[in-house]
Amino acid sequence: MSPNSSSAKAKSRRRGFQRASSLVSNRIQSASETRGFAVTRLLTHWAEVAGPDIASISRPVDISYGRSFGATLTLLTTGANAPMLEMQKDKVIERVNACYGYAAIRKVRITQTAATGFSEGRAIFEPAAKSNAAPTPIAKQAVEATIGVDNSELRQALERLGSNVLLKSK
Numbered sequence: 001m002s003p004n005s006s007s008a009k010a011k012s013r014r015r016g017f018q019r020a021s022s023l024v025s026n027r028i029q030s031a032s033e034t035r036g037f038a039v040t041r042l043l044t045h046w047a048e049v050a051g052p053d054i055a056s057i058s059r060p061v062d063i064s065y066g067r068s069f070g071a072t073l074t075l076l077t078t079g080a081n082a083p084m085l086e087m088q089k090d091k092v093i094e095r096v097n098a099c100y101g102y103a104a105i106r107k108v109r110i111t112q113t114a115a116t117g118f119s120e121g122r123a124i125f126e127p128a129a130k131s132n133a134a135p136t137p138i139a140k141q142a143v144e145a146t147i148g149v150d151n152s153e154l155r156q157a158l159e160r161l162g163s164n165v166l167l168k169s170k
Contacts, residue, residue, distance in 0.1 A: 042099055042100075043060060046060055049095055050092060050096070054091070057078070058075045058081070058110075060074070061076045061111065062074040063105070069106070070105065070107070071104055071105055071107075072107040073093075073096060073107070075108060075111070076111050076113060077110055077113075082110050093108060136163075138166045138167050142158075142159045142162030142166060146159050
C-alpha cells in the first residue's frame with residue numbers, strides 16, 4: 001500500500017459522516033448538465049420552482065441554447081393540458097429565471113405525450129401523492145412516547161426518530 005492511499009483513508013475517517021446527497025451530487029450534476037440543466041434544482045425541485053399547479057401538468061425535459069442570449073426550456077405535458085400550459089408560459093419563464101438568478105430562459109417550448117409519459121406507461125407523469133396510511137403499531141408506540149412534548153415540530157421529529165429506532169431494533 002502506498003503512503004498516499006493510507007493518508008487518504010485517514011482523511012476520510014477524520015471527516016466523519018457525510019450526507020447521502022453529497023455522495024451522489026457530482027453524478028446528478030453531470031447527468032443534468034448533459035441535458036442542458038446547469039441548475040440541478042430545476043429538475044429535482046420542479047414542484048417548488050414552477051408551483052404545484054404547473055408542476056402537476058408538466059415536467060422539464062430539456063434546455064437548449066441558441067446563438068443568441070437566452071435558452072429554450074422544453075416542457076413535457078399531456079395534450080389536454082397543453083393549452084393551459086401555453087397560457088402560463090410567462091409565469092413559467094419568470095419562475096425558472098428566479099431559480100437561475102438571471103434571465104437564462106427566453107422561450108418555453110411545449111411537447112405533448114400520453115398521460116403516463118414515455119416507455120409504454122412505465123413512468124408516472126403525475127407527482128406521487130403523499131400517503132396517509134394507517135399508523136403501524138410501532139408508530140403508535142412512538143406517538144405514545146412523545147405525548148408530553150408541547151412543540152408540534154419537535155414532537156413530529158421525535159415520533160419519526162422513535163419509529164425508526166423501534167423499527168431498527170425489531
